[in-house]
Amino acid sequence: MSVAANKQATPAAEIGNEQEGRSNHWEVRTQEQPYAFLPTHEDKNEIKEKNRYGQLIDCVDISGLPEGRSMFINENPEVGTNPNRNKQHGFFFTADNCIGCHACEAACSEKNENPAHLAFRSVGYVEGGSYPDYKRMNISMACNHCDDPVCLKGCPTKAYTKHAEYGAVLQDPETCFGCGYCTWVCPYNAPQLDPVKGRVSKCNMCVDRLEVGLKPACVSACVGNALDFGVIENTPENREQCKTSIPGFPDPEITHPNIRFQQTKTLPDEMSRTDSMPVKYHKDDKGNYKPVVDQKEGKAKFWNFAKLNSKENPLVLFTLFAQAAFGTLLIPFLAALFGIDAFVAFINSDMFLPLTIISLLMTSFALFMSVTHLGKPFRFYRGFNNLRYSPMSREGLGLAMFSAGCGLTALFSLPGNLWLNELSVSWLDLNLAQMTSELPLAAMQTGAGIFALIAGFIGIFYMNKCYQIKARPFWNHLQTVTSFSGNSLSLGALVSGVIVITTLVMQQAESAVIQQAVLVFGLVLCVGMIIEAIGLIRHNHDLNRNENEGGAAHYVQCTTFGKTYLLRNYLLALNIVAATSLVMVTAITEFTVTLALAWIAVALLNVVTALIGRALFYILVIPTTMPGAFFWKNKGFEQHARDIGLADNPATGVAPLAH
Incomplete structure (x- = not known):
């Protein structure tokens, strides 16, 4: 014994x-x-x-x-x-x-x-x-x-x-x-x-x-x-x-x-x-209880713009900036590899260096925002410990390697940058082009750019994998993929489009070349928004029929944030129609200041749409978690306690809005 x-x-x-x-x-x-x-x-x-x-x-x-x-x-x-x-x-x-x-x-x-x-x-x-x-x-x-x-x-x-x-x-x-x-x-x-x-x-x-x-x-x-x-x-x-x-x-x-x-x-x-969770449980034919949507809040629609502001704001900025940075480098670099004249001319110009630096800075800002979301920000380096299993570790490594690729691309662009060479000769009596004349800089720049794009794709891919979570069916859907990839294209088209087209105009490029660049960016912008719209349509279709926590999150989306949700959808539809119309106009007319302003207006409106959509993405998710009590483990009571000041009593058990 x-x-x-x-x-x-x-x-x-x-x-x-x-x-x-x-x-x-x-x-x-x-x-x-x-x-x-x-x-x-x-x-x-x-x-x-x-x-x-x-x-x-x-x-x-x-x-x-x-x-x-x-x-x-x-x-x-x-x-x-x-x-x-x-x-x-x-x-x-x-x-x-x-x-x-x-x-x-x-x-x-x-x-x-x-x-x-x-x-x-x-x-x-x-x-x-x-x-x-x-x-x-x-x-x-x-x-x-x-x-x-x-x-x-x-x-x-x-x-x-x-x-x-x-x-x-x-x-x-x-x-x-x-x-x-x-x-x-x-x-x-x-x-x-x-x-x-x-x-x-x-x-x-x-x-x-x-x-x-x-x-x-x-x-x-x-x-x-x-x-x-x-x-x-x-x-x-x-x-x-x-x-x-x-x-x-x-x-x-x-x-x-x-x-x-x-x-x-x-x-x-x-x-x-x-x-307060809008979920209840219904017994099926086999005697098992399955989650169904509990319409506790009725069907009235509200704006609730203030509630879009949450502790997940750093992640809103992290995901959007990282996706935009990837698209900023992807579009002109890939277009140049395919031999499109306007982009070949841009890659060979002095302004390709600022574009790579801007992409690097946007990624760095995105990673900084992800670090600020941590409870222990100074331990960020531990995020690479679990590359074997964790999509979050792989996401971080991919984006870090993308930053390194952008940096190398910028580095290999330095010697061929005429403006910097003139500056170095006049100020430092140092000519970068002569010092590196024997290096295959063009091939090294292309190799570094390809490395950056592969690393960026891996980072965005695992960013999506981070949200394909069975315990959060609102995220575990095609719509996460379409949102992340669509924003990479549409936001990337805005940033790189401004840089590339401004460069071509300042270089007094031929009208046909400028028109070609505008058409490419316009088409990419349209494709990005259409991809996102397809995901949203499918998301709405599926979750309207899902009687689980994903359907419950969609119910909150259509009621508590119903007017905001409709605004985002209407703005996206308006953007698609306007961008498609502008593509057709651009194809048959010369590029003018009025046309440029119209494109900028559509692109900026898409930024607003993306911000609203990403904020909703984080606010709405309902996990497949255990039921709480009327007071304890109840988000509704926590918010009530904060509203009336009860949360200031440490014995209440309501945590501060930190992290």
Whole structure:
């Protein structure tokens, strides 16, 4: 019999003496009750080989790591006493027993010394029916230590680790730089971003308690015997179900979470959330509850321009500037490679150097804005730690390499720049062209430009991948691709068009050459806006028919921001019509100042459209997260608390609008 099993049969007076002979990862207090100890399952026949998703329960077999190694918990190098420490453990929640007392929350927060605005475990609820047949079902939820932890794969700093011991997904707050990406990809709201400390932390499965045979603090504190814990797929005593989902729980196929449920009491066919999320749950023909849109706010349309201003503003600028910078270099450089006369002349002119520098500066500003969004901005260099898995790491590397490519292109353009050569001869008696005459500068410039475009494409590609998140169906759509690629073309056409056409005019190029350049930029502008419009049409079509969190986000888009959404769509349609008309006019008439002003007006109007659209993109997303309570974990209550000043009370649990 193991030490943990002996504890359950040992008088409380003797526990203190036995503590001396065991590892001290956690103090086993004399008042520990038998239900606080882990089941040992020494009979190996009790433990299944695989879970219901086909994953091996023995984590050593998966990881290849040796058994018996120390986790170095609480600075302690000893090895724990749990005989099943290398098996995947998980929580078991019996919804029928939960009384919503929040004792699990309190115990978790006390053990982890969490501030009032954070909770690694939280209790929400859904309700349905009407008097006298009214039902409420409470849901206690923390990290589920999944088989496929999307937080681990998404984290750019590599702050997450899936341990062979207990299958715990652990996160190191000291490694984290506070980007919050793990909070986006997790469907269960497990990682908690602290806007005060600027970093993420989460449930650690109480591995220090597990090492001495104790269940997690939340389980030991549960008053109603609703929470239990042990090797996954082992149904606790006095339980008859081991389900993977209950009403309000996101699709387990996203991450294969290590939590099992029992819920036997009859519930109404429709269950509503008590928080402000416009989602409810409807029972299908198979008895499973699926999310549907809950039109809590009616169908009235509003502007709400003030609400477009959010903590995600740096990301609005980051994405738009990065996309515009890529398009700024892409259009003239690619057109020159295809041999279009106007662009060949521009690439060979002195103004190609300023264009590459402008593209470099725009990318640098974009990256700076992404850094300001971090909770710990000075740790930005850690963003490249997880290139193996994280699209965010790859996005950052791609854009950094694009900046380097722009810099090299500018560098190789210096010797051939006549204006700089004249300046260097007159001021420094130094001729760059003579110094580099033996170098194949034209080929080097072309090579650096091609490298920049490839790197920029990789950066924009992974920028899109960052938002293809199953836990956020509003983003996980073709429209994200069309928006990012369309803005790269339309905004890039504006910036590079101004530079190129101004250069051609100042060089007194032939009218046909100027007309050719205007037509190319006009067509690219049209194509970019049409691509974006196609995505928006498809997005509207799909989400109008989707009864999930994506459909709920679209409902908010059409009501809370309904007039703003229509304005953006009308402006985009107007831009497309105007730009198409201007292309036809440009094709048959000479380029004039009036025509130039008309093009500039359309391009600037497109900038306004892009800003509104990107702000809506960040404001509207509704994740597939767990239900909150009327007060706790309720965005509506948080906003109300800020409006009336209640948020100023630190005991309220409303975090400052930081990060």
